[in-house]
Amino acid sequence: MELTDLTVRPITGREELSLFSRLPYLLNEELADDLDRGRRRPDGMWVALLGDRLLARAAWWSRPGSSDPLILDILDVDDGLPDASTRVEIGVRLLRAAMPAVVPSGSPLPEYSRFIPPDWRDSADTRRVVEDRMTILERTGARLFVERLRLEWRPGSPLPEPSGRLSFRPLHHDHELPALMTEVLDGTLDAHSRHDLTRMSPAATAARHYEDELARYASPKHWWRVAVLPDAEPVGFVVPAHNGYNPIIAYLAVLPQHRGHGYIDDILAEGTRVLAQEGVPRVRASTDLGNVPMANAFRRARYVNFGREINMTWA
DSSP: OOOOHHHHHHHSSSSGGHHTTTSOOOGGHHHHHHHHHHHHHHHGGEEEEEEEEEEEEEEEOTTTOOOOEEEEEEOOOEESOHHHHHHHHHHHHHHHHHHHEEEEEESSOEEEEEOOOOOGGGHHHHHHHHHHHHHHHHHHEEEEEEEEEEEOTTTTTTOOOOSSOOEEEESSSSTTHHHHHHHHHHTOOOHHHHHHHHHHHHHHHHHHHHTGGGOOOOSSSGGGGEEOOOOEEEEEEEEEOSSSSSSSEEEEOOOGGGGGGSHHHHHHHHHHHHHHHHTTTTTTEEEEOOOHHHHHHHEEEEHHEEEEEEEEEEE
């Protein structure tokens, strides 16, 4: 295939959404709503075309009202192209043209995220799709950061009755959760938190996570729960929320001094129960593949591992 006539550009607007969506990916169904809600902008959605054939595409997600991209969450090439080197070259040319135009000069490149099947390594075709995209990113300087489990609790799945060991209360004030988050960073197995701790203090890491994510959820804060012992000592907490796409367990933790007693099961059950009582169609969650204790807690709570997520970053 001759690539000298390859055109790389952003889409012109919503009228080209059907063009952008010619390549399949599970986020396609969200694109129109994302544009309407300001989570995507046409100038952050790029295509590589040969004539009228879409060969590759890339898109960045932003917070509503912000022009700064937060994550590169769509990168696709035409998997029907028979030559792997051609697929990779097209993707690399697309990213090298788009990234300087989308990411403000001097800003770090946003993390890459892709949702993939839970057994993606077991199928040659699925593995090729994932590895093609990873190779494209590696050619631009990115490296694998972490692989995560995507988890889902479905209505009808049993929830254990409260054990009676813990009570649950709402937060006393807005500053309580960041303070508890600071404590649970001691010994954390979460890759993003561990990375942040190499650059920031525990308090700064917790504050950033709280302000950049948890405090932004439009779902009610009275869903959030602090788990306490009979003497009112906090043991841990859970943050049930809605992220604009799904009901989620946004944060779940046990304080270091109370780990090893199985309290995580009580706390996760309470967070799931809060959302189940709202009549939600599902509850989503995620955790690092390497965070085995957390993954086991979700498994015991009847959460199904329905997918995985690949995160890659640039130094």
